[in-house]
Amino acid sequence: MKNDARLVYTTVMRLRIIILILALFAFLSASTGGWLYYFSYREAAFQKTESDAHTRLTLLTRQLSTHLSEHIKPVKTLAGIQELQTTLKTSNLETIFQANQILDHFTTSLDLNVSYILDKNGITLCSSNRNAHDSFVGNNFSFRPYYTEAIKGMPATYLALGSTSKKRGVYYSYPIYDGSGTTILGVAVIKSSVEFLEATLFSKSDDTLLFADPNGLIFISNKPQLRFKLLWELDEIRLNALTDSRQFGNGPWEWAGFKKNNVGVMDNQGAEYLYSRLEVPHYPNWQIISLRNHKEIEKQVTEPFIQVIGPVVLFVSILAGLLVYILYQLAARELTQRKHAEKKLRLSEERYRHIYHKTPIMLHSIDTEGKITRVSDHWVEIMGYQRDEVIGEQLTRFFTRESRDFAINSIFPRFFSTGFCKDIPYTYVKKNQERIDILLSCYGMRNEEGEIIRSLAVSVDVTEKNLAQKDLQMAKEKLSQYSLGLEGQVKKRTAQLENAQVNLKNLSKNIIASQEREKELIAQELHDQLGQVLTALRIDAVWIERYLIEIDAKAWARATRMSALIDDTIEDVRDMAYRLRPRVLDDLGLTDALESLVSDFEKRSNVSCVFHHDDLPEVDKTLATALYRIGQEAVTNALRHSCATTILVELRMEQEGIVLTIEDDGCGFDLDSTTDRNGFGLEGMQERANLVGGRLTIETAKSQGTKICCNVTIKG
Amino acid sequence: MIKVLLADDHRIVREGLRRVLEDSNEIKVIAEAADGETAFDEAMEKKPDVAVIDISMPGMDGLEVVTRMASYCPDIPVLILTMHDEEQYVIRAIEAGAMGYVTKQSAPEQLVEAVKKINAGGRYLTEKASEALALRVIRGNKDQSLTESLSMRELQVLRKLAMGNTNREIATSYNLSVKTVDTYRARILKKLKIRNNTELSRYAIQNKLVEL
Numbered sequence: 022m023k024n025d026a027r028l029v030y031t032t033v034m035r036l037r038i039i040i041l042i043l044a045l046f047a048f049l050s051a052s053t054g055g056w057l058y059y060f061s062y063r064e065a066a067f068q069k070t071e072s073d074a075h076t077r078l079t080l081l082t083r084q085l086s087t088h089l090s091e092h093i094k095p096v097k098t099l100a101g102i103q104e105l106q107t108t109l110k111t112s113n114l115e116t117i118f119q120a121n122q123i124l125d126h127f128t129t130s131l132d133l134n135v136s137y138i139l140d141k142n143g144i145t146l147c148s149s150n151r152n153a154h155d156s157f158v159g160n161n162f163s164f165r166p167y168y169t170e171a172i173k174g175m176p177a178t179y180l181a182l183g184s185t186s187k188k189r190g191v192y193y194s195y196p197i198y199d200g201s202g203t204t205i206l207g208v209a210v211i212k213s214s215v216e217f218l219e220a221t222l223f224s225k226s227d228d229t230l231l232f233a234d235p236n237g238l239i240f241i242s243n244k245p246q247l248r249f250k251l252l253w254e255l256d257e258i259r260l261n262a263l264t265d266s267r268q269f270g271n272g273p274w275e276w277a278g279f280k281k282n283n284v285g286v287m288d289n290q291g292a293e294y295l296y297s298r299l300e301v302p303h304y305p306n307w308q309i310i311s312l313r314n315h316k317e318i319e320k321q322v323t324e325p326f327i328q329v330i331g332p333v334v335l336f337v338s339i340l341a342g343l344l345v346y347i348l349y350q351l352a353a354r355e356l357t358q359r360k361h362a363e364k365k366l367r368l369s370e371e372r373y374r375h376i377y378h379k380t381p382i383m384l385h386s387i388d389t390e391g392k393i394t395r396v397s398d399h400w401v402e403i404m405g406y407q408r409d410e411v412i413g414e415q416l417t418r419f420f421t422r423e424s425r426d427f428a429i430n431s432i433f434p435r436f437f438s439t440g441f442c443k444d445i446p447y448t449y450v451k452k453n454q455e456r457i458d459i460l461l462s463c464y465g466m467r468n469e470e471g472e473i474i475r476s477l478a479v480s481v482d483v484t485e486k487n488l489a490q491k492d493l494q495m496a497k498e499k500l501s502q503y504s505l506g507l508e509g510q511v512k513k514r515t516a517q518l519e520n521a522q523v524n525l526k527n528l529s530k531n532i533i534a535s536q537e538r539e540k541e542l543i544a545q546e547l548h549d550q551l552g553q554v555l556t557a558l559r560i561d562a563v564w565i566e567r568y569l570i571e572i573d574a575k576a577w578a579r580a581t582r583m584s585a586l587i588d589d590t591i592e593d594v595r596d597m598a599y600r601l602r603p604r605v606l607d608d609l610g611l612t613d614a615l616e617s618l619v620s621d622f623e624k625r626s627n628v629s630c631v632f633h634h635d636d637l638p639e640v641d642k643t644l645a646t647a648l649y650r651i652g653q654e655a656v657t658n659a660l661r662h663s664c665a666t667t668i669l670v671e672l673r674m675e676q677e678g679i680v681l682t683i684e685d686d687g688c689g690f691d692l693d694s695t696t697d698r699n700g701f702g703l704e705g706m707q708e709r710a711n712l713v714g715g716r717l718t719i720e721t722a723k724s725q726g727t728k729i730c731c732n733v734t735i736k737g
Numbered sequence: 738m739i740k741v742l743l744a745d746d747h748r749i750v751r752e753g754l755r756r757v758l759e760d761s762n763e764i765k766v767i768a769e770a771a772d773g774e775t776a777f778d779e780a781m782e783k784k785p786d787v788a789v790i791d792i793s794m795p796g797m798d799g800l801e802v803v804t805r806m807a808s809y810c811p812d813i814p815v816l817i818l819t820m821h822d823e824e825q826y827v828i829r830a831i832e833a834g835a836m837g838y839v840t841k842q843s844a845p846e847q848l849v850e851a852v853k854k855i856n857a858g859g860r861y862l863t864e865k866a867s868e869a870l871a872l873r874v875i876r877g878n879k880d881q882s883l884t885e886s887l888s889m890r891e892l893q894v895l896r897k898l899a900m901g902n903t904n905r906e907i908a909t910s911y912n913l914s915v916k917t918v919d920t921y922r923a924r925i926l927k928k929l930k931i932r933n934n935t936e937l938s939r940y941a942i943q944n945k946l947v948e949l
Binding site: 552553556595604605609613614623624633666 | 746747749750752753754756757760792793798820821822824825826829841842844845846885886887889890891911913917920921924
């Protein structure tokens with residue numbers, strides 16, 4: 022039981038693992054699919070972002086370019102103003118005052134940061150910020166490229182950090198010519214702030230937007246912390262050159278930490294950025310750069326993705342989970358059921374094996390090669406072997422030679438074709454060489470193809486039975502010899518007995534016959550002698566009576582009495598003779614005798630006695646006497662005992678013989694009562710019937726009347 | 738004189754009968770026989786007017802003599818004498834061809850008259866014998882399914898009743914008590930499924946149980 026439970030448990034666990042692996046596999050597939058989908062989606066998002074960034078940059082570049090060229094014309098205008106030429110030609114308080122007035126006016130109306138004039142040496146002569154604490158007046162800007170370019174007659178724009186004001190600005194310069202327009206007197210400069218620019222153009226974007234010089238120094242950015250930082254790492258030479266140019270102050274300029282790789286840009290934290298750049302017209306090698314954090318992009322992609330896909334995934338996962346659970350349950354249940362069935366099967370197999378082994382019958386099974394595959398305990402016990410001495414051996418090894426030949430030549434072929442054999446007599450040889458006779462019945466177990474694969478055979482030890490049978494046979498023979506002798510004796514005795522019986526019967530017949538004869542003789546004597554004499558006497562007595570009637574009255578009276586007495590005596594004698602043996606039986610035969618008997622009884626009893634008869638052939642005296650006497654006895658009984666009101670006597674001629682029936686409607690009697698039997702003279706009737714070869718049957722019961730029937734077969 | 742053949746195997750009886758016959762002075766016994774053979778021979782030889790023959794004799798018995806005579810000399814009427822008064826004898830004798838029947842016992846009173854009567858071409862039967870004959874005829878008629886259930890005595894009583902006899906008369910003639918006759922009557926009515934004496938008479942006449 023414990024093993025079973027463990028087996029079931031193990032199997033369930035194995036199933037569980039399989040299902041889990043399958044579920045995992047399905048999950049991995051789904052995940053991979055999702056991941057791939059996510060990646061392609063992200064790729065598209067990246068491309069879109071890149072393209073968006075490019076578009077934005079283009080737009081920004083155009084706007085910036087417009088802004089940066091905004092004051093080119095005003096500075097030209099400023100440089101063309103007469104008063105400023107004058108001032109540069111003749112520097113005195115008045116001209117400078119005028120020039121300052123113009124510059125103030127210019128600055129105010131154009132909303133500039135500052136506007137000023139440099140002489141031909143680069144010294145600031147006038148400036149709109151002359152009253153401020155950081156006034157330019159007197160400062161030498163000859164190091165600035167905008168001065169160097171303009172003094173050579175080439176207007177210039179320049180982006181730089183103010184060396185005095187420490188403010189970023191766009192510098193526009195234009196040479197101031199004298200009246201002839203050939204000699205450059207000085208330079209007019211306008212500086213406009215980039216703060217506004219930065220605030221309007223850069224600040225609106227989520228991306229990191231940069232405006233950097235050819236060295237990568239960030240001049241404008243929507244991220245304040247990046248201003249005046251180096252986008253890329255600069256070598257010493259270029260760094261020194263930058264310092265020397267004093268374009269962006271004295272430094273130092275930190276490296277913002279960005280590095281280019283083959284995909285994009287990575288900062289020193291390892292974050293990757295989508296990198297786009299565009300050059301700005303008129304500002305060679307200045308670039309507008311857009312940096313977009315990959316994480317941001319991914320966030321843009323992932324968030325909606327998760328929002329949409331999340332519930333779907335959750336739902337699908339739950340569904341799949343449920344499905345897996347149900348499948349698991351179903352499989353587990355089926356498995357349990359199967360295990361249960363298998364267990365039952367195994368139990369039944371075990372029971373079968375137990376029954377097979379423990380049943381006290383010799384059982385064995387052989388395979389198609391005739392080798393023993395299984396034997397019952399009883400088998401090995403009887404045969405005296407150990408089980409392992411027997412299993413795998415040829416069955417016929419345990420047979421006598423005759424049985425072996427019989428088995429191989431006739432029984433095995435028959436069995437393997439029919440699959441059945443019954444009560445085959447074999448003789449086994451036990452381990453101790455004793456022999457036992459058995460009767461073997463065998464049944465073939467078939468496989469699914471219907472071929473016999475092994476047998477199940479029952480051997481019944483009939484040794485003792487056979488011995489007993491032999492003994493019995495011998496005893497029978499002896500008995501039959503005895504009985505032959507006995508039979509002879511019995512025959513002899515029977516013959517003697519029969520003889521005796523015949524003698525007895527004859528004797529009985531003779532007795533009855535002689536009795537009848539005696540009766541007849543006496544009756545005849547009575548009739549013929551006494552009767553005739555009395556008759557003669559009566560004749561004479563009557564004669565005397567008649568003679569005396571007129572002579573002597575007294576004598577006549579005597580004679581009359583005498584003749585009456587004779588009359589009575591005649592009657593008595595007649596009656597006596599009739600009782601002894603009715604003459605009518607001898608004179609007229611059975612029918613008349615019975616008719617007479619019946620009417621005589623009726624006269625004497627007042628019971629209705631009816632006699633019916635067929636016309637009968639003449640029957641011999643003995644038979645007639647027997648039937649008459651039976652009839653007489655039966656009617657006498659009926660009258661004496663039955664209180665019958667009607668007695669019916671029938672004498673019938675049937676096909677086989679004569680049937681005499683005496684039937685009354687009286688009270689009947691108990692046939693089994695010996696008293697009744699004797700009292701009714703049944704034995705006598707029976708005897709008389711037997712003596713003439715007749716059969717007497719009596720049907721009666723209490724209050725059922727009586728029917729006595731005598732059947733006599735007439736031979737010939 | 739009536740010539741009579743007298744056959745009886747008992748000599749003393751024969752002598753007594755002869756005296757009875759000859760005492761009448763009208764009868765002459767012309768031949769005697771002690772057995773049947775002799776009787777037949779004597780009859781053939783002496784041609785008596787009447788043969789008086791005992792029914793039971795040695796050799797050929799009386800009945801056989803009657804039968805033989807009926808075929809060989811039918812003109813000689815036979816009167817049967819007998820010791821027996823059973824009706825069976827009467828019937829047999831008449832059937833055999835006898836013209837009369839007298840018991841030896843009643844011979845002194847009836848024999849002469851009987852011989853005279855049959856000599857005159859008549860029959861001599863006692864009332865009892867006549868009745869027995871009538872009953873035999875009735876019994877012999879196989880169509881009478883109802884009367885078959887009646888006993889002989891019942892038939893006798895039925896006939897008497899049908900002929901108008903009273904119970905007392907019947908009782909007297911059969912030596913019975915009146916009560917017994919009444920019992921018989923009731924039994925007959927029941928057996929024949931009739932109600933009274935009138936119906937009983939009609940039934941008897943219709944079934945030829947009585948002669949009119």
